[in-house]
Amino acid sequence: MWLKLGVLGVAFLAATACGVDDPADTREMGREQVTAALNDAVRLGFPGAQAVVADKGHNWTVAAGAGDLVTGEPFADDARVRIGSNTKTFVATVMLQLVAEGKVELDAPVERYLxxxxxxxxxxxxxxxxxxxxxxxxxxxxxxxxxxxxxxxGQIGFMTEQVRWQTADMAAILRNALTAPADFEPGARWEYSNTNYAVAGMVIEEITGDSVGAEITHRIIEPLGLRDTYYPAPDEIDIRGPHPVGYTEIGGQRVDYTSQNVSAAGAAGAMVATGADLNRFFTALLDGKLIAPAQLAEMKSVRSIAENSAVAYGLGLMRIAMPCGTEVWGHTGGIPGSLTNVGVVPATGRAVTIALNQDFTDKERSPAGMNALSAAVCPAP
Incomplete structure (x- = not known):
């Protein structure tokens, strides 16, 4: 099960860093609350948790619990994690670049391209x-x-032993999926479906003649210098560089699910990154460094996901009203072994990525990542 909106956080909305030289420096404000929130996640049953915060050019990291339950080692500061549905924001960014280039029209039917x-x-x-x-x-x-x-x-709920080691044929998967009836008339309501981004990825590939991973790489990863971010090769099963062990539950037992073929997640959730790189990407996107103002406005044109929800969804981008009243833009994601929550505060520029190395989805434990994000974006003295 990938994690849908990666909106694991959607339904429930809900140290090891450098020190601060100046006691009056507020760039690490909230460290104690973030640490407490990560410790709460561990008490709820997550093996480990990490927060990576960027504030006014200063980066700091907090970790709790274990990145590896066998060795007891914590998350490395530069740990790579599977980012699940945060991949969707990269895909949407590429699509809006193609819109700006006149190669795609947002309100054109998908039939035109596929x-x-x-x-x-x-x-x-x-x-x-x-x-x-x-x-x-x-x-x-x-x-x-x-x-x-x-x-x-909040889930991409496909990843079973049936497909864990297989390289997916996405065209065949979609043909099978589309034998099921439509859930509703186009535009009638909002409902998260990974199929949307599987199809969007196919549109990008049809228009560009290249893989969606290659387009993300040369349009986003390379220009921003995201050295620890990548879209895995179709047959790749291991995570490159330092990374925590990713755990999931099968038959009520916690198992190591770090190695897996994520080609079935594809454009909906296959990518790997560090917290620092995710912060840099989302900040650059919201600062207008990746798409033109007109396309950024389209991306931020949101639709509420449910009545009285704190979350509204744009084009691959979430707007979240935090409990303290602060508004953040970002996304959430998950895949077996990993949950991630990303948020940028436009008013201050603070960017936060929370990573957890198990994909709990029950009501008691699933808000942990969003709670930690809230602690980081709503810092108290």
Whole structure:
């Protein structure tokens, strides 16, 4: 099960760093609250947790628990983690760059770019737009259901032993998924579906003639110098560089799920990054360094995901109203062995990534990442 909105945090919205030379420096304000929140996550059952914070050019890291339960080693400061549905923000950014280049129209039907691909019971590619895909308003059924697990909010719930080691044929997966009926009429409501981004990835590949991973690499990763971020090769199963062990539960038992083929996650959730790189990416995006103002405005044009929800969803980008009243922009993500929550505070520029090395999804434990994000973006003296 990847983690959908990566919105694991959506439904429930809910040390080891450098010191501060100046006692009056507020760039590490909230360290105690963040540390407490990460320790709470460990008490709830997460093996380990990490917060990476960027504030006014200063980066600091806090870790709790274990990155490896066998050795007891904590998260490395530069730990790589599987970022799940935070991948979607990279994909949406590439799509909006293509819009700016005149190669894609947001309100054009997907049929224009993928003739004959998006069709099924109540599904018509002539009526589903690129905007619908990026904002989860298409009504397309969840393709993770093809693997016997329907994700809860915040999950990409496909990853079973059935596909853990297999290189996916995404075209075949989508053909099977689209034999299920549409969930609703395009635009009628908001409902998270990883299928939207699987299709969006195919659109990018059809337009550019290159893989979605290659487009993300040369359009985003390389220009920003994200040295510890990558889109895995189709047959790649291990994480490059330092990383925590990723755990999941199978049959009620905690198991090491670090190594896995994530090609079935694809454009919906395959990428790997560090917290520092995620902070840099989201900050650059919101600062207008990756897409033009018109496209950034489209990306930030949000739709509430549910009545009275603190979360609204744009085009691959979430706006979250934190309990303290602070507004953050980011995304959340998860995949077996990893949960990540990313948020940038426009008012201050503080950027935060929270990483947890197990994919709990129950109501008691799943808010832990969002609680830690809240502690970091709502710092108290």
């Amino acid at each position: 003739p004959g691909v998006v069709h099924g019971p109540g599904i018509d590619g002539n009526r589903i737009t690129i905007r619908n895909l990026l904002q989860h308003t298409s009504g397309l059924p969840e393709y993770a259901a093809e693997f016997g697990a329907v994700p809860k909010p």
